[in-house]
Amino acid sequence: MTETTRTEYRTCPLCEATCGLEITLRDGAVTRIRGDRDDVFSRGFICPKGSTLKQLEADPNRLRTPLVRRNGKHVPATWDEAFAEIERRLRSIIDTHGPDAVAVYLGNPNVHSMSGPLYNRVFLRALRTKNIYSASTVDQMPKHVSAGLMFGHPDLIPVPDLDRTDYLLMLGANPYESNGSLATAPDWPGRMEAIMERGGRVVVVDPRRTRTAAAASEHLFIRPGTDALLLFAMVNVLFADGRVDPGNLADLVDGLDRLRSAAADFSPEAVADTVGIEAATIRRLAHELANAETAVVYGRIGTHTAEFGTIASWLVDALNLMTGNLDCPGGAMFPLAATEQPRSRRGFQLGRFTSRVHGLPEVRGELPIATLADEIMTPGDGRVRALVTIAGNPVLSTPHSDRLDAALADLDFMVSLDLYLNETSRHADVILPGTPPLQRPHYDFAFTQLSIRNVANFSPAILPAEYDNPEEWQVLLRLAAVCAGQGADADLNTFDDMVFGTVIARSIGSPDSRIHGRSPEDILNESTGERGPIRLLEFFVRTGPYGDAYGQDPDGLTLAALRSAPHGIDLGPLQPRLPEALATPDGRIDLAPAEILADVPRLAERASQHTNGTMTLVGRRDLRSNNSWMHNLEVLIKGKERCTLQIHPSDADRFGIESGGIAKIVSAAGSVAAPVDITESIMPGVVSLPHGWGHDLSGTRLDVAATRPGVNSNKLAPGATDPLSGNAVLNGIPVEVMPG
């Protein structure tokens, strides 16, 4: 038989960088994956994870059929058997205790698929539970909160215009390892280097001298958890030195005076000792920001996963605005995604309901993941009795994870939709296999909204579904049908038509829609015959800002145009979007939201609490690791030990810890023991462990990961949260360190 070779192009769905991949297949099997040199955005850039989609596809541990727990063991089952079990047990809990008795956890990979953003919503609406949790309260909710309060919508997030800026001040971000986050840009390293090559400066503020910091023009150590103090001191300097100039936005901003008052107590001298950066340096940073032709402050995970995450996130955008660098080329700009739909000017509210046990406020309809264990373990009306996890491993990836692990064992029923039988899904009564990336179509709904350049790439599935497994959107619809009382055997096509009909009706009913007033039949007749996410993608692209609005603009973007552009379509550099993009009720920017100002006294107390002499723990990223879920691929975990405790030589000396030995790390929540890496790249007084490890629990099916299990750093996080966003505090955890 003749071998057939073909080449396919698709966007890598593994992280936020959205690199284009060139995939070679022989006789239907993937033989090579490399960067797509013609991709309009990534131009051939790829990291070591991109090519491992091949190994992921072949991984024998990856689940291919549903598993149902029988007599304490997970055994293979048909989809009908699995759904019969789900219907029987989940319905009984909902009918007896109400929908809030069922919690849902959505892991990070949900935003890296088409089905997640589109069909999780259908499932959650059908379930009607208040107990929704996600990875957003592990690492990014502060950004949604500050964006929502300042600009009116939690997804209206400005991103650094890397390709045109002259000055980049970066806090708590390590894109040389993470490939960037909440700022989508393939080849962050190359773009950073280009800033310096064109005469600009990159300043990195981080408790670790990361690879990113080492490559920058300047690196400053900072004490973990004090970014908000540093940023406030810079705000203070700008006011004190008369350097506040919002530029074109001056007439659009409320709250400058309130911000000035709030910053009054945070002079550089007042915070310098606590932050660990000299007052003169803080002044210089503020002046550099104000003096640069174009400049941008960008804060990421280290600023967000801290006890003042929302204040820090807010001050990043406040500094950009105060120096005339918001909504300007080279500053922080708002992307315009091809699928963006008009936003109402309702504004943004927090705390529309609270969690049962600790009264923690909801944000974006979610409760903090740090409190899920409380909701399961605390008796009383409204207790969580069942859990559905979708593409998530909270036992490894969320705070106080030992406690959550124990709580999951207490549930009456649990369902997981996942690629693996992992540390979390081992608790599930039913596990439904997820669809691996190459077997599903792809479009980045989430990351085109955060992209430093407007682009659109559609990738069809390049491999057929294994064992005729349903696609993820069909699984989610089936779960929705169970929760809605339609039964596991409901007609999914009819259900999906209903979903699509609702989307059309909402759009034609909105005066801001590009198809306002059109007839639904018109739209339906012009739509692709395909059901599921592809039909919805077509709708959002055609009604989006570049779309053809179903024939109104014959040159506009369509799904067909995306299909015929396998390397993507470049929609150009970011453009100023204010005031039109604002979603606040008055159409203005609130530079000093009352909710955030109310939290400032808490920060003021912290300003005088020096932590000299005590040890604090921070996390870290690794280019070859993707949170918790890719450690079963030998090609990524081979080589040097990655899950090590980094400690400064002076601290190692102080605690009698030897190179190559084991250190015990103890916090208020628990303890772990990890191999030691003594390095001057970490600030004295700080230790670092990566997250996502700890693959030594029984009952999993992760043969490769189990050979290099590492330790779970989240055992050390006590479950504290940033009160405004509910985000977990994972950086700056007080710990003791000793020989293990």
Ligand code: SF4
């Ligand atoms: S940087 Fe991210 S998107 Fe690019 S190849 Fe690596 S994992 Fe994939």
